[in-house]
Amino acid sequence: MGIADELIENNAAYAATFEPEPQGAPSRQVAIVACMDARLDPLPVLGLEVGQAHVIRNAGGIVSNDALRSLVISQRKLGTREVVIVQHTACGMMTITDEGFVEELREDVGEAPSWAPGAFGDLEQSVRDSVERVRSDPFLVDTAHVRGLIFDVQTGAVREVV
Amino acid sequence: MGIADELIENNAAYAATFEPEPQGAPSRQVAIVACMDARLDPLPVLGLEVGQAHVIRNAGGIVSNDALRSLVISQRKLGTREVVIVQHTACGMMTITDEGFVEELREDVGEAPSWAPGAFGDLEQSVRDSVERVRSDPFLVDTAHVRGLIFDVQTGAVREVV
Numbered sequence: 001m002g003i004a005d006e007l008i009e010n011n012a013a014y015a016a017t018f019e020p021e022p023q024g025a026p027s028r029q030v031a032i033v034a035c036m037d038a039r040l041d042p043l044p045v046l047g048l049e050v051g052q053a054h055v056i057r058n059a060g061g062i063v064s065n066d067a068l069r070s071l072v073i074s075q076r077k078l079g080t081r082e083v084v085i086v087q088h089t090a091c092g093m094m095t096i097t098d099e100g101f102v103e104e105l106r107e108d109v110g111e112a113p114s115w116a117p118g119a120f121g122d123l124e125q126s127v128r129d130s131v132e133r134v135r136s137d138p139f140l141v142d143t144a145h146v147r148g149l150i151f152d153v154q155t156g157a158v159r160e161v162v
Numbered sequence: 163m164g165i166a167d168e169l170i171e172n173n174a175a176y177a178a179t180f181e182p183e184p185q186g187a188p189s190r191q192v193a194i195v196a197c198m199d200a201r202l203d204p205l206p207v208l209g210l211e212v213g214q215a216h217v218i219r220n221a222g223g224i225v226s227n228d229a230l231r232s233l234v235i236s237q238r239k240l241g242t243r244e245v246v247i248v249q250h251t252a253c254g255m256m257t258i259t260d261e262g263f264v265e266e267l268r269e270d271v272g273e274a275p276s277w278a279p280g281a282f283g284d285l286e287q288s289v290r291d292s293v294e295r296v297r298s299d300p301f302l303v304d305t306a307h308v309r310g311l312i313f314d315v316q317t318g319a320v321r322e323v324v
Contacts, residue, residue, distance in 0.1 A: 002244050003192050004309040010209025011320045018318025024252060026200040030165050036216040036232055038188040043203060047172025054198040057219040059232035066228030069277040070198055070221035072267075077254050082164050090186060092239050105234075109300050115231040138271050147166040156180025158173045 021051040024078065028052040031074045033130070034086040035061035035093075039153045042086055046158070054080055060093040060118050061086055063130035068137055075141040082142070085130050086158065088151040093119050093126075123150060127161040183213040186240065190214040193236045195292070196248040197223035197255075201315045204248055208320075216242055222255040222280050223248055225292035230299055237303040244304070247292050248320065250313040255281050255288075285312060289323040 031054040034042045042048070042055050056070045063071075063085065074080045101117040120126035127148035134146040149158040193216040196204045204210070204217050218232045225233075225247065236242045263279040282288035289310035296308040311320040 002307045003190050004244060004246050004307070007192075007208040007210065007246060008309075008311070008320060008322060011207060011318075014207055014209065015317055015319040020316050020318070021201040024199065024201060024254065024315070028165050030169075031198070036193070036218045036236065037186065038213050038216055039183040039186060041205060041212045045173060045176055046169040047176065048169065050203045051200050054200055055219050056198045056221075057217050058228055059218075059235040064228045064231075065277050066220055066226045069226075069275070069280065072275070073221040073254065073258075073263075073279065074198065076266075077258065082166060084166050084169060092186065092235065096235075096239065101235075104238075105301055111300065113231070113234070113301050115227050117235065118231065138273065139267055139275055145164045145166070147170075149170070153186070154182050155177055156173075156182070157177040158170060160170060 026053045030082045031080045063133040072139045082145040085148045191242045192244045193242045225295040234301045244307040247310045
């Protein structure tokens with residue numbers, strides 16, 4: 001059966017007490033880029049509420065091309081002006097290498113993917129690299145206000161890298 | 163000043179009552195792909211709790227190449243076996259066209275981005291297209307369990323497209 005039917009059922013209780021947001025644009029003009037990790041729930045971690053921020057998430061919380069696409073749309077079409085990147089301790093992306101994972105796919109599937117896996121060995125450097133990708137992007141409106149944080153999955157605390 | 167310092171400060175209260183999750187892999191073996199929209203908070207919308215699901219988000223909630231990268235890592239390295247896609251009514255991606263937005267960037271910046279904006283005119287078709295991208299991906303382990311939903315930003319309800 002799977003979980004999807006259960007999730008759709010769950011939604012009825014959510015909708016029963018739902019109050020719509022007055023606007024689509026994030027009221028605090030901030031976009032969060034965070035890892036997809038199940039332990040990391042960006043809004044409560046940062047004390048944000050629904051309606052206040054865009055949330056972009058992928059494996060690693062890296063500023064990929066697709067994250068840049070989303071950020072450019074966020075800034076140019078929906079008025080955000082700050083970026084906060086949240087990567088985290090014990091990330092699965094530190095347990096693989098790009099070469100190893102591509103080789104695994106090649107052996108199993110018979111071809112390599114069009115994307116690079118985005119693995120990293122040094123968490124702080126990965127955060128710095130992602131901050132730099134925001135800073136150097138020519139299509140963003142505001143590249144000055146970007147911060148890079150690491151969320152500790154054991155303590156729930158964030159600390160700033162850059 | 164910006165909002166980032168405030169968010170880092172907010173985190174202290176979160177960390178004060180934080181209890182770590184016992185494992186990194188999503189306990190319900192599901193990955194959600196959702197739009198970055200500020201009005202859409204995927205976990206409560208679907209009755210999910212922290213620790214249960216991967217959450218991948220971008221502009222539109224489309225199954226982009228980067229979303230596929232994340233899903234392949236989610237399935238192969240962290241054991242998820244289902245995908246639930248959540249796009250939503252009144253999405254900003256329906257207010258632009260790829261051609262128009264690229265032209266706007268070209269005029270303003272002097273060059274076109276490497277990425278396509280990912281705009282869509284038909285919301286249901288966009289959900290179907292994303293479901294199809296999951297179904298036809300050769301690198302995923304399980305492509306049979308994928309569902310596509312539309313979240314109504316006025317009512318809080320989801321409805322299934324496919």
